[in-house]
Amino acid sequence: MTHLSIPHPEVAAQTDVAAHTGSGPSGSRRVLAGVLRQPAAVTGLVFLLLVAVAAIAAPWIAPYGPTEKDYDATLAGPSADHWLGTDQLGQDTFTRVLYGARIALIVAFGSVGIAMAIGVPFGLLLGYRGGWRDRIGSRLIDVSDALPGILLGFAVIAVLGRGLFNLMFAIGLIFCMGFARTTRAVALAERKKLYVDAVRVAGLRTPAILFRQVLPNLAGALIVQGSVFLASAIMIESALSFLGIGLESDTPTWGAMLSNAAANTQQPFLAVPPGLAIVCTVLAFNIVGVGIGDAMTGTGRSSLPRRRVRRAAAPVGESVTPEARAVLEFRDVTVAVGGGKEPVPLVQDVSLAIGRAEVVALLGESGSGKSMLARSALGLLPAGVHLAGGSVWFEGERIDDLDERGLRKIRGCGMAVVLQDPMSALSPVHTIGRQLGEPLRVHAGLTGKAARERAVELLDRVGVEDARGRLDDYPHQFSGGMAQRVAIAMALAAGPRLLIADEATSALDVTTQSQVLDLLLDLRDEMDMAILLITHDLGVVAESCDRAAVMYAGQLVEVNDVTSLFDEPRHPYTAALLAANPTSEADVPRLPTIPGRVPPAGEWPAGCHFAGRCAHARPQCTEGSVPLVQDVRCVRADELTLEVTSR
Numbered sequence: 001m002t003h004l005s006i007p008h009p010e011v012a013a014q015t016d017v018a019a020h021t022g023s024g025p026s027g028s029r030r031v032l033a034g035v036l037r038q039p040a041a042v043t044g045l046v047f048l049l050l051v052a053v054a055a056i057a058a059p060w061i062a063p064y065g066p067t068e069k070d071y072d073a074t075l076a077g078p079s080a081d082h083w084l085g086t087d088q089l090g091q092d093t094f095t096r097v098l099y100g101a102r103i104a105l106i107v108a109f110g111s112v113g114i115a116m117a118i119g120v121p122f123g124l125l126l127g128y129r130g131g132w133r134d135r136i137g138s139r140l141i142d143v144s145d146a147l148p149g150i151l152l153g154f155a156v157i158a159v160l161g162r163g164l165f166n167l168m169f170a171i172g173l174i175f176c177m178g179f180a181r182t183t184r185a186v187a188l189a190e191r192k193k194l195y196v197d198a199v200r201v202a203g204l205r206t207p208a209i210l211f212r213q214v215l216p217n218l219a220g221a222l223i224v225q226g227s228v229f230l231a232s233a234i235m236i237e238s239a240l241s242f243l244g245i246g247l248e249s250d251t252p253t254w255g256a257m258l259s260n261a262a263a264n265t266q267q268p269f270l271a272v273p274p275g276l277a278i279v280c281t282v283l284a285f286n287i288v289g290v291g292i293g294d295a296m297t298g299t300g301r302s303s304l305p306r307r308r309v310r311r312a313a314a315p316v317g318e319s320v321t322p323e324a325r326a327v328l329e330f331r332d333v334t335v336a337v338g339g340g341k342e343p344v345p346l347v348q349d350v351s352l353a354i355g356r357a358e359v360v361a362l363l364g365e366s367g368s369g370k371s372m373l374a375r376s377a378l379g380l381l382p383a384g385v386h387l388a389g390g391s392v393w394f395e396g397e398r399i400d401d402l403d404e405r406g407l408r409k410i411r412g413c414g415m416a417v418v419l420q421d422p423m424s425a426l427s428p429v430h431t432i433g434r435q436l437g438e439p440l441r442v443h444a445g446l447t448g449k450a451a452r453e454r455a456v457e458l459l460d461r462v463g464v465e466d467a468r469g470r471l472d473d474y475p476h477q478f479s480g481g482m483a484q485r486v487a488i489a490m491a492l493a494a495g496p497r498l499l500i501a502d503e504a505t506s507a508l509d510v511t512t513q514s515q516v517l518d519l520l521l522d523l524r525d526e527m528d529m530a531i532l533l534i535t536h537d538l539g540v541v542a543e544s545c546d547r548a549a550v551m552y553a554g555q556l557v558e559v560n561d562v563t564s565l566f567d568e569p570r571h572p573y574t575a576a577l578l579a580a581n582p583t584s585e586a587d588v589p590r591l592p593t594i595p596g597r598v599p600p601a602g603e604w605p606a607g608c609h610f611a612g613r614c615a616h617a618r619p620q621c622t623e624g625s626v627p628l629v630q631d632v633r634c635v636r637a638d639e640l641t642l643e644v645t646s647r
């Protein structure tokens with residue numbers, strides 16, 4: 001294995017990128033195959049291809065010019081000279097239908113393109129940002145829905161005048177809010193997903209996240225909606241032309257031809273060719289749109305499991321290794337949900353620090369607040385949850401009050417994250433090489449060959465065999481362990497000083513888990529990098545960590561070096577947690593459990609939060625809040641000698 005010299009933070013690129021999901025990588029081929037399996041969709045597709053060929057080749061295949069008149073054959077029915085007859089000026093209907101196809105397709109694609117160009121960024125922004133922007137924007141979309149589209153078209157053309165572009169613009173305006181609505185809905189869902197958090201941690205800017213990460217997930221929905229709007233655009237263009245406010249009257253459009261037929265009822269056949277052209281083309285677009293939608297079912301990200309998001313947690317305040325300057329420090333951190341007068345605390349008064357190159361575990365049952373604490377360091381608290389007290393410091397700089405721009409400077413090259421499930425944190429729509437290239441480009445300015453070479457080095461370093469050959473593979477082509485190595489490579493790209501490993505090995509088999517842990521520890525040694533390990537696995541803690549911080553119901557209850565923690569736990573909860581460990585060597589007839597459950601946030605008891613489940617509880621335990629004294633939060637800490645057994 002090549003030894004990679006991981007670049008120094010300032011020099012190198014950063015981070016863990018874990019990107020998204022989406023319509024699927026080889027998805028486009030799968031979707032095409034899916035469409036081709038549907039006879040109706042194939043028929044529609046073939047018809048549209050014919051229309052497109054006719055439109056493009058009209059000047060060569062049309063027997064007459066589009067405005068060429070034959071006054072000897074006005075309002076004629078189908079004949080050998082005029083296959084579809086003529087109008088009142090003797091203009092050949094077949095020719096005008098062919099030219100009409102050109103206008104129809106140009107207007108349809110042009111207006112849908114304009115609608116997308118306006119609606120998609122607008123919807124992305126609303127959905128991703130949320131909050132008041134979203135509320136105002138959504139009302140705007142609702143209001144625009146209430147306006148009859150055709151009237152809007154009238155108004156725009158009345159103001160701008162007739163003409164091809166104005167017509168496309170008018171129709172584009174009618175549709176843009178439809179695209180905005182779809183895009184907003186998808187962006188709203190996507191922004192809560194792991195890959196978005198991961199790329200934010202990677203330091204990507206909002207436009208890059210929106211357009212490179214979130215947008216690809218919209219491809220499916222936009223294609224389906226676009227094809228339906230193409231059909232509608234043809235109808236609206238025809239309606240406007242029929243009413244005489246579309247294009248100039250001598251321009252061959254299907255709508256104008258229908259209007260003409262309505263004025264010349266003595267030749268009823270005149271309405272048939274343009275009418276059929278409109279109906280069949282609109283139908284074909286709709287059928288193909290539905291076909292694409294059906295073919296895409298199950299090919300999108302929805303097939304990927306949604307994982308809980310976790311982030312690093314931190315060490316205990318007072319107990320920071322004295323000789324090392326803290327890389328990350330929580331000072332009296334309180335995280336709460338809800339505003340108003342009574343926000344509910346999820347994490348309470350946590351003080352913890354992690355020293356340089358230190359490996360600290362964050363332990364505790366589900367719901368104890370590990371993730372919330374970690375998220376507060378990364379500036380990734382979920383909506384509605386906020387830092388209600390205290391502060392977070394990174395290498396001596398306060399970071400909890402930084403804005404996104406400030407956080408970007410720290411995320412990735414300062415702090416990086418490896419998540420539990422690499423598959424949900426890697427984008428299925430981009431190759432590994434591309435995903436690795438992103439942080440290298442953003443943080444080290446590496447592009448092209450240089451980025452590729454660095455990506456190969458990184459993959460090689462984390463033990464991905466045939467690294468060069470695997471750059472063009474997609475995440476689904478990697479095993480879980482290999483994908484986790486890729487995620488680690490991304491996290492290390494910028495040489496972070498702190499790696500937050502959030503159950504990073506939980507989903508792996510024992511052998512792979514051990515290899516990944518060894519890798520993390522090797523990298524810690526090489527890079528002088530601190531690691532905050534959130535885990536439920538006490539075996540992993542025993543093997544890998546210097547210190548452990550134990551959380552219970554939002555509070556730190558004990559911080560200790562790992563050897564002492566396992567040999568002489570000082571808090572009854574720590575002892576109970578160790579006793580309940582399936583690999584505990586405690587000689588008990590059956591696996592002990594901790595009776596009861598963690599009280600949910602908002603229902604924490606006064607005094608010691610663990611008192612209700614504690615075998616050693618006394619009345620004084622519930623009398624008042626219990627402070628963390630010398631790294632343990634128990635009023636009886638000095639008098640208890642705890643053994644690792646159940647109560």
Ligand SMILES: Nc1ncnc2c1ncn2[C@@H]1O[C@H](COP(=O)(O)OP(=O)(O)OP(=O)(O)O)[C@@H](O)[C@H]1O
Binds near residue numbers: 369373383
């Ligand atoms: N988005 C949210 N909004 C409000 N409360 C939340 C949210 N996410 C989690 N919580 C609550 O915050 C508390 C702490 O949750 P947290 O996820 O930090 O626990 P944890 O120790 O990391 O658990 P686990 O080991 O299961 O991940 C829990 O009571 C949980 O119900």
